[in-house]
Amino acid sequence: MDEITFAVLGTGGIGRRTLEVSQHKDALTPVAACDRHGTAIDADGLDVDELLAATEGNIDSEVATDGGTGAAAAEGEGGIKQHGEDRGVVASAQARPSEDPIQDIIDHGDRIDAVLLALPNYEHDFIPRVADRFVEGGYSGVMIDVLKRSRVIDMLDDRSEAFEEQGITFVCGAGATPGFLTGAAALAAQSFVEVTDVDIHWGVGLKSGYEDNRGTVREDIAHLPEYDIETARDLTDEEIEAIIDAHDGVIEFEDMEHADDVLLERAGICDADDVSVGGVLDVESDEKPTTTTVSVMGTTFDGETATNTFQLDDATSMEANVNGPALGYLKAGVRRNRAGEYGVFGPAELMPGF
């Protein structure tokens, strides 16, 4: 496959790690990265080492891997941490301040095969609205997100026709879950002529606690029965810490509104109702509180009932399980886009026709 150029919108934890992991992948060249403060663009490829080193500590709240420092200060809605003079990505010599970083990316869109939207902790219509801007700006190519919410898929589906007209292949939910784990479920389903149950059970241990994982923790709290995405967004940091304390740092989730169900149905693997998603988040330990496991139960052509399983080693962090799959699905999206397949795709739909 030919060289692929990509841009990262958002240089928080996911954006930074995507840039880092892409250096281990063949045929992927990051050519742009932006956050709300500015934009770094180089059609020949960004100097990822410089960008990451220069902006360390100046990052969004989403699942930081580089640990907090005493100098880090939370500010504004997104909780950007900052040290040094320049905000966010602008601390890199490759970046320039911008009033409208997204427009900068759109303006260079003809040189960008794929845009990774690494913006998971904004309001749930944020990514659909960003997609609208790319449509309006005339972008043609791949857009890919790592979201988890079923309703965002619906909002993107509403835009299918616009994506098709514009030549956009939108891949949604391509991170660890739903991306990695629905891909595993689609694979595991191949023993069966009918899938009766898919159980996705994840464990996450956040090494550095709430302080460095505000976005993820807040988003997960929105999955608790007594909260939703709006009420969770309105919680103060103190309220979130109180919720964590009330659960002794370990929060269990059942029957989450996780996009896994609709994505597996879209891919023809099973009915959405047959998918259950739950997990355990431990905010105070770097050990996973439970082993992430995908169990796919079904019946074989010869009438047996069986359960295939896929397990991620506890030593693989959530962070490690987001970026490899996201970049793999990004490549698959570019392949589809180049073949003229436009619209909205879930990760399991990009598996080999299973």
Next chain:
Amino acid sequence: MDEITFAVLGTGGIGRRTLEVSQHKDALTPVAACDRHGTAIDADGLDVDELLAATEGNIDSEVATDGGTGAAAAEGEGGIKQHGEDRGVVASAQARPSEDPIQDIIDHGDRIDAVLLALPNYEHDFIPRVADRFVEGGYSGVMIDVLKRSRVIDMLDDRSEAFEEQGITFVCGAGATPGFLTGAAALAAQSFVEVTDVDIHWGVGLKSGYEDNRGTVREDIAHLPEYDIETARDLTDEEIEAIIDAHDGVIEFEDMEHADDVLLERAGICDADDVSVGGVLDVESDEKPTTTTVSVMGTTFDGETATNTFQLDDATSMEANVNGPALGYLKAGVRRNRAGEYGVFGPAELMPGF
């Protein structure tokens, strides 16, 4: 994806089950099936129920699922079993005897999107030579096999240029192993920036013993250190039964020349040397002697060493694990073919760009 028409070459166990399982899959229409005796072709779709019912007992030796009957008689090199007057597929009302069934398929090739070569127990250059015939006959489309031998991949690779000129997308090794299990390995590798070891360990219990599984057992014996594919082919049935008896019906295999290694290297997952394949075959029990497991060890971007695992339930037969993946990879091959991607592909290369 649009409707896909396909043909099955070989109506032994794998061919028959592929026809059966395809009825559970969307958008797949079997339009042709042949064995050495004749050809059934219907551009509107074969009546699979009639074909399977009419030919039951008249099948090749390869892993039968329908059990042997006292009336079944082995004949000739391939050990065709037969009852009734007509040989093989010709027992179906849809089939006609043919001097050259492969040519029949080629002659109808413009209506056939994909050809599944369900011919695993012939000499190892048989499938490459069949591919040559399709090239010479002007076929353009997908060809797919379920072979296991590394050296066959090399022989197909020698034909890459001819496939590309002719518009053929050849998918090799798309059955349970290497197909299903290398796909699982490619998926499981996504936690890692470097894969250090892939261990594929399979268990097969052959419900109906040697009598109904001549092809598979003979092929597996060729993997024992004291045999190769030529010497195994020359064994008499009595010699094979003696080997089985000497192992008390349970034969263990280590470091097999299984195409998994070269297929994973082709897909960029790891070096072929880092892949080991072994398994246990129990010819006398329908219980699997060990659980089929794919273990992928690697290092994450954040420096952890870990092992992800994929396990097939013991209740899933080898038969169940061949046909679902084969049809999934067939669909992926057609998608590639329609996008103008020709040449030789392994199953893991059809995963989402991982």
